[in-house]
Amino acid sequence: MDQIVESPEKKPLANTRKVFVKTYGCQMNVYDSQRMTDALSEQGYEPTDTVEDADLVLLNTCHIREKASEKVYSELGRLQKMKRKRAKAGAADLKVGVAGCVAQAEGAEIIRRAPVVDLVIGPTTYHRLPDVLARVESGQRVIETEYAVEDKFEHLPEINREKTLARGVSAFLTVQEGCDKFCTFCVVPYTRGSEVSRPLSQLIVEARRLVDAGVREITLLGQNVNAWHGEGPDGKPWGLGDLLYHLAEIDGIARLRYTTSHPRDMDMRLIEAHRDLPKLMPYLHLPVQSGSDRILKAMNRRHKAEDYIRLIDQIRDVRPDLALSGDFITGFPGETDEDFEDTIRLVERVGYASAFSFKYSARPGTPGADLPDHVPEEVKAERLERLQKLLMAQQTAFQQSLVGQTMDVLMEKPGREPGQMVGRSPWLLPVIVDANPAKIGDIISVRITKAGTNSLHADPA
Ligand code: 5AD
Ligand code: SF4
Helix, strand or coil: CCCCCCCCCCCCCCEEEEEEECCCCCCHHHHHHHHHHHHHHHHHHCECHHHHHCCEEEEECCCCCCHHHHHHHHHCCCCCCCCHHHHHHHHCEEEEEEEEEHHHHHHHHHHHHCCCCECCCCCCCCHHHHHHHHHHHHCEEEEECCCCCHHHHHHHHCHHHHHHHHHCEEEEEEEEEEECCCCCCCHHHHHHHCCCCCCCCCCCCCCHHHCCCCCCEEEEEEHHHCCCCCCCCCEEEEEEEHHHHHHHCCCCCCEEEEECCCCCCCCCCHHHHHHHHHECCCCCCCEEECHHHHHHHHHHCCCCHHHHHHHHHHHHHHCCCCCCEEEECCCCCCCCCCHHHHHHHHHHHHHEEEEEEEEECCCEEEEEEECCCCCCCCHHHHHHHHEEEEEEEHHHHHHHCCCCCEEEEEEEECCCCCCCEEEECCCCCEEEEEECCCCCCCCEEEEEECCCCCEEEEEEC
């Protein structure tokens, strides 16, 4: 969930103003960048993937770890130089905006530290972007980071059919934002605010629009996606499981996924959805962070290692082909060698198909930063290396286990080599099909011939 992605939007038109959007962090930012691009297109801005062509550059930022935030300031330094060069050459002015979680957390600081920045906009206020831009164009520098009382999704433009099509057959749909869990290492409850679930009716409309545009696979997104709750058509409270059952009934949706979940919110209905819904893909990102009860407590995860293992067993009972992914942190304050061994033991017991792991990064304002016994950087790094070796071995073993298997693959795009196509396996891994047997959006059966580092090769079955 947390890999850095850069997703400049494509297809510039001549003689229009152009916006370059750079996305950092999680898939929720990818979704937000797409919606901002749609909103800006109504203001006459067309997306470009070349920063040099842009009239407006928007950095949609991530604040989760120190390194993620630092990237923003170095990018702003580069933009400052570009702006100066343009001014010298008498070229059109460049406007620069910072959006996302760094904007939310450090708005005033950004304006102070980076004179190149014209606007700062937080993740709950993207629908105000057109108004903010109008103020920028009249010469102001604008900070818009107050939590919006109105629903941003109600005010953002509708899903744009043409742009959705251009983005491909697999789409994100944010169903929930924010987090009330307050894990002691995490900035999300402060940057994204408290949990807000989008109403069911809004989600159904958006899902149908995506399907009408040709989307076949929808990934439901939320910082804490399985905390989604709403009112069902029956007037009863619904959870994510109910939502998945409901969405699975929409013709045209071939595949459903959801990310990221918290173990405490994996209820029976959601587990049953994994048993009952063939459209729900057998892949689950369920972070545990640590295998030590002491550290889990200090992290305020509010479950024990054993609870997590029991939960995984329960889900695997109903969906034996489930592949698991997780997030891990090494060197949380107070973590001893023995605590770390507990993490290793948990990983060995559970077995992951993929994982993201990080050294603990103390984030100002979070309770973890004020805890005693911070772990030296070199110890964090050593533990991370050992953990990653184990996770990588598990990932390789998982991918190798797929060789020789026949599976359904959703065709997503042409491959790099002529005659090749790239699709997606049920377990999220890209599959390069060495033939051109289908159209984009088709689901075809293939036989896996080879596993690479991050992709599989296959022949039509
Ligand atoms: N330090 C290190 N990793 C962190 N994560 C979140 N906050 C921190 C932090 N302060 C990791 C967690 C989370 C993922 C998105 O990022 O593993 O699940
Ligand atoms: Fe952060 Fe914990 Fe909320 Fe996940 S559940 S967003 S790690 S506070």
